[in-house]
Amino acid sequence: MALAAAFESSGGRVAANLSCTACLPGTFGATGGASECLPCAMGTFSDAAGALSCRACPVGTHLNISGMWAPESIDTSSGDPVYSKAMAAPGKHPCEECPLGSFAPTEGLDNCLLCPPGSFSNLTGSFKCIECEAGLYQPLTGASNVTDCEPCPTGTFTDSPGTGTCMQCSPGTYSEFEGALQCTQCPPGTALRSYGANTTDSCVPCSLGTYASDAGTAECRPCEPGTYAASEGSEACTACPKGTANPFVGSNSSDVCVPCGVGQIAAEPGTPQCRNCSAGSYQENPGRSECVLCPTGTFLPFTGSFDRADCTECDVSVIGTQAPNRGSAECEPCPAGTFAEEPGRALCTPIPKGAYLTRVGSNSSADAIPCGIGTFASERGAQKCEPCPSGTYGPEE
Numbered sequence: 047m048a049l050a051a052a053f054e055s056s057g058g059r060v061a062a063n064l065s066c067t068a069c070l071p072g073t074f075g076a077t078g079g080a081s082e083c084l085p086c087a088m089g090t091f092s093d094a095a096g097a098l099s100c101r102a103c104p105v106g107t108h109l110n111i112s113g114m115w116a117p118e119s120i121d122t123s124s125g126d127p128v129y130s131k132a133m134a135a136p137g138k139h140p141c142e143e144c145p146l147g148s149f150a151p152t153e154g155l156d157n158c159l160l161c162p163p164g165s166f167s168n169l170t171g172s173f174k175c176i177e178c179e180a181g182l183y184q185p186l187t188g189a190s191n192v193t194d195c196e197p198c199p200t201g202t203f204t205d206s207p208g209t210g211t212c213m214q215c216s217p218g219t220y221s222e223f224e225g226a227l228q229c230t231q232c233p234p235g236t237a238l239r240s241y242g243a244n245t246t247d248s249c250v251p252c253s254l255g256t257y258a259s260d261a262g263t264a265e266c267r268p269c270e271p272g273t274y275a276a277s278e279g280s281e282a283c284t285a286c287p288k289g290t291a292n293p294f295v296g297s298n299s300s301d302v303c304v305p306c307g308v309g310q311i312a313a314e315p316g317t318p319q320c321r322n323c324s325a326g327s328y329q330e331n332p333g334r335s336e337c338v339l340c341p342t343g344t345f346l347p348f349t350g351s352f353d354r355a356d357c358t359e360c361d362v363s364v365i366g367t368q369a370p371n372r373g374s375a376e377c378e379p380c381p382a383g384t385f386a387e388e389p390g391r392a393l394c395t396p397i398p399k400g401a402y403l404t405r406v407g408s409n410s411s412a413d414a415i416p417c418g419i420g421t422f423a424s425e426r427g428a429q430k431c432e433p434c435p436s437g438t439y440g441p442e443e
Contacts, residue, residue, distance in 0.1 A: 068096035085112045088156035091140050102154030103141035105173035110156045111140075143171035146190035160188040163210025168192065177208030181225040185210050197225030201244035214242040217264035222246065231262030235279040239264055251279035255298035268296035271318035276300060285316030288335035293318050305333030309352035322350035325375035330354060339373035342392035347375055359390030365407030368394045379407035383427035387411060396427030404429055 069075045069083035074097040076084070086092050086100035088110050093101075103109050144150050144158035149172040151159070161167050165175035166189035178184045178195035183204055186194070198204055198212035203226040215221050219229035220243035232238050232249035237258050240248070252258050252266035257280040269275050273283035274297035286292050286303035291312050294302060306312050306320035309328065313321075313335050323329050323337035328351035330338075340346045340357035348356075360367040360377035366386030367377035370393050380386050380394035385408035387395075397403045397414035402423055405413055417423050417431035420440045424432075434440050 070095055071097070074098060074100050088112050089154040093140075103150075105153055106150050106171040107141035107143055108150055108155045108158045109141045145170055147188035149173055149175050161190075162187060164208040166190055166192060166194050180205055180207050180209075181227045183209045183212045199224060199244075200226075201242040203227060203229050215244075217241060218262040220244060220246060220248050232258075234258055234261055234263070234281040237263045237266045253278060255296040257281060257283050269298075270316075271295060272316035273297065274299055274302055286312075288312055288315055288317075289333040291317045291320045307332055307352075309350040311335055311337055323352075324373075325349055326373035328352060328354060328356055340369075342372055342374075343369050343390040345369050345374045345377045360386070362386050362389050362391075362409045364409070366391075366394055366409035367407070368392060380409075382406050382429040385409060385411055385413060399423055399426055399428075402428040402431050 069092075071092055071094060073083035073085050074092050076098060089108065090100035090102050091109060092099075144167070146169070147167055148158035148160050149167050151173055161175035163185050164183065165177050166184060167175045168191050176192070181198060181204060182195040183198055184195045189195075198221075200223065201221055202212035202214055203221050204212045205227050215229035217240060218238050219231050220238065221229045222245055230246070232246075235258055236249035236251050238249050243249075252275070254277070255275050256266035256268050257275050258266045259281055269283035271293050272291065273285050274292065275283045276299055284300070286300075289312050290303040290305050292302045292304065308330055310320040310322055311329055311334050325348055326346050327337035327339050328346065329336075330352055338354070344357040344359050346356050346358065360369050366380040366384075368380055368386060368391045369377045382405065383403050384394035384396050385403070387410055394408075395411070397411065400423055401414040401416050403414050417440070420434050421431035422434060422440055423430075
């Protein structure tokens with residue numbers, strides 16, 4: 047039995063001669079049959095003899111010393127061992143609280159982490175850092191006081207907490223005060239091309255011939271063709287009146303709005319270029335917004351006419367034609383059942399009752415054909431004769 051006892055071992059103990067010795071605080075024995083105890087890793091500890099495993103330092107603390115194999119010394123008065131800090135006295139943990147400006151967000155850390163830029167820690171044992179408020183920034187690591195958070199200087203801003211650097215105001219905006227959460231937009235009619243502006247005076251009025259319709263504009267835009275800006279700081283360009291046109295970009299005077307010539311019009315304000323009167327119309331006067339339509343019975347086949355005399359009467363020399371609508375570009379042949387013997391007809395003349403005409407473009411009433419025996423045409427302009435119904439007759443042509 048004595049020999050067997052010499053080889054016995056169990057978890058947390060190692061063989062020493064005929065008995066097993068408990069692992070010291072700061073060490074552990076995870077498996078049976080061990081010949082030595084293992085030191086607790088940094089960030090962990092054991093606070094009692096015979097530990098099977100080490101415990102992690104809690105959040106907000108750290109430990110950067112590993113466990114020791116034996117006591118550092120023996121107390122001469124009591125004969126008790128004196129343990130190192132890593133081993134700890136029985137019943138107590140040796141983990142240190144994180145100092146100011148640092149934190150330990152998880153268990154078992156060997157070193158605390160420095161607070162990142164944009165934050166601080168003003169308490170020991172912190173497991174997280176406090177973010178600087180929006181409008182403030184803090185560019186360093188390891189800050190330990192709320193006073194380390196400084197207001198963003200003029201010309202900059204930050205709209206989020208926990209900022210390490212402030213952002214410059216973008217073009218079209220400025221910031222006159224420290225600690226700004228956002229930049230102020232330049233008003234319409236002004237522009238600001240640079241970054242980091244810190245005064246409203248940086249917003250420059252748009253020059254002649256340019257405009258800024260929206261707030262926060264980086265650069266004024268030139269007036270489009272058909273418009274002009276005759277004063278500085280314009281929010282919109284002025285449209286040239288109807289009957290005039292301006293083909294240029296960035297115009298700065300109403301003098302550029304030139305009246306349309308004869309045969310042309312500008313129907314809408316802000317027209318870049320006058321257009322020719324369409325076929326079937328004309329304009330004898332300059333600076334007009336509408337063309338005059340040729341009267342019915344006439345046509346005008348080309349564009350840009352500036353003479354009423356260009357409206358030509360519909361011809362009947364070859365075929366009969368008509369123009370029933372004003373502004374006709376061409377005359378149309380008389381439809382079947384009608385004729386035109388004289389020029390300038392708005393509508394062709396229907397043939398008389400009792401006759402019909404199938405031909406299109408007739409230019410003579412003599413083209414009408416009397417209805418045959420047994421047929422009739424009770425209305426003018428017939429294209430065919432109808433047979434007499436039952437009980438009636440048509441005795442002659």
